[in-house]
Amino acid sequence: SGYRVAVVGATGAVGTRMIQMLEETSLPIESVRLLASSRSAGKQLKFNGQTITVEETTPESFEEVDLALFSAGGGVSKQFVPEAVKRGAVVVDNTSAFRMDPKIPLVVPEVNPEAMENHQGIIANPNCSTIQMVVALEPIKKAFGLKQVVVTTFQAVSGAGQRALNELEEESQEVLNNEAVDPQILPAAGDKKHYQIAFNPLPQIDVFEDEGYTHEEWKMIHETKKIMLGEMNDSAIKVTATCVRVPVPVAHSEEVYFEVEDQNATADDIRRVLSEADGVVVQDDPEHQIYPQAVNAVGKKDVFVGRIRPDQENEGSFHMWNVSDNLLKGAAWNSVEIAEKLHEQGLLHL
Template identity: 55%
Template sequence: MSTQKLFNVAVVGATGAVGEQIIGLLEKRNFPIAELKLLSSARSAGSSVMFKGRELIVEEAAPDSFKGVEIALFSAGGEVSKALAPHAVSHGAICIDNTNAFRMDPDTPLVVPEVNIDKISGHKGIIANPNCSTIQMVAALKPLYDRYGISRIIVSTYQAVSGAGSMAIGELLRQTGDVLAGKEIKPDILPVGSLPVKHQIAFNAIPQIDKFQDNGYTLEEMKMVRETKKILGDEQIAVTATCVRVPVVYGHSESVYAELNHDYELEDVKRLLSDSPGVVLADDPASQRYPLATDAAGKPDVFVGRLRRDLGSPRGLNMWIVSDNLLKGAAWNAVQIAEYIAIGSQE
């Protein structure tokens, strides 16, 4: 019997919200690791993280940090990925990048394992993780796309503050306490940390995630448009999105309208989704069963419910999709890709 191959793995952004989830999953999944290197900004370097009962010291990420690394999982922001991922590749690492840096690069596969795992084989050193809100939507829509075809998608998202990082979580919790205590609210982070105007998130909904583009859509909305087309391999699908930040800590929720190319029976759609990997059907209006962010938090699945035929289009389908944005929307999707790479190397 051959011995299982072990990998030298690096996690870039190890102290961030997604990085912490990645490390936890690598341990929980017993990923075949020979050596784990934890990398971060200079600000976080020197801190320690426990992994399998051992204390690992976080190092500052630099171009020469990747010597001997075989798999590098990046989640430290697009600029860090642009600066360091090519160095990691030059040292022989396969990079799984959780930022927007390479997603629309034609030479970089944009992968959701349940949807297009076959694209991994075409990588040139970098594999991109899609945007969190895109991942859960295409995971739910891919079975329908394959069976019926889809001509149009309209999505409105209700996104948790954890998608903006740990500091945004702190801001929501702090503001909530201040509102309840009757104190003045002083927003510091949301909707976009680098922009001058800030808005209260506690007891509010902010219809802006990321910066506005020239067409009036935000970058987050355009990510969903472009990434959906690339992942499904269909530039003809009409996609439009409205992305909203809501006072939820973990779990993105989405209202999705999909216009199918062929007639469908609702029960057939339900059976199809029930049999789809990574998808959990939670759809029983009579007992008020439908996906909730509070139920999805901490779970790797994509939950789908509120399935109903559109009142204005017989081929239109409305649904509610919920998933933990830090797990399936980020860390779990990345670790899934890493597992496929590891399994492939054993064959």
């Protein structure tokens, strides 16, 4: 009568929100299995008032599972997603493990739901900062054409997981108490050096790659192309990104500069198109100091857009300020929304 759902990484920053989104979804759910590592096995979590014991993830965890939502890191997905698919589950994977595989759809339901039509058991959920940007850019692209995007992000610490969030809190206390800080995780847990995030923006998210770009920046560039154009190396839209981690617990902010094809487009036209777009809320009234703010976006599923204005030097170019809860639209909500769309399209078998 309903889906048997597994959440992998159920104890994490995203996983706990996945549970919450499953409580709110219209998807028919028969049962929920909560999976993590052996460290959290035995821990008890609530789903719709019911107590569920967290289990260690094993290949057998996926027997009699219809839908598996993964958010426990790329390594865990590489190991267990094939086990889940082999046992007949459809997987929505929130890690970067399969995002760039040309056979695997990378989906934001407001942008490219049709990409799921021929899925082979895995749907990849894009990177959080990419999702909130393309939700706002797609309606602009449809109405006016899109030539170029230059984005600078102000990304929340929860994007790096629960331990990073704890680190921000501890360091902030230490700084306020005039104590020494001892960074262990940020900017990237796997990198050699760690730096203070409290009161200190860090222009590094994930590890460095070629030409001085970080992997997060690489993801924003190539995932945007795959989602909006269908291919990661398509040059029909030029994209570049600078990703900055800021001492904010939840909700990413982005300054997006973009150039449209239609030289007659105005800021009012863009505001009108965005105010009619799915998943977007326009908050743009400079006269009354109205613009999106991270603190107001926490717990909401929408992407909030404001500060929409024409560039003063380049014709057909604009700026906007774009804010969303990175754990919801950037991760847990987008994943559950993908599952809802799969269900509606008959692509999730009962």
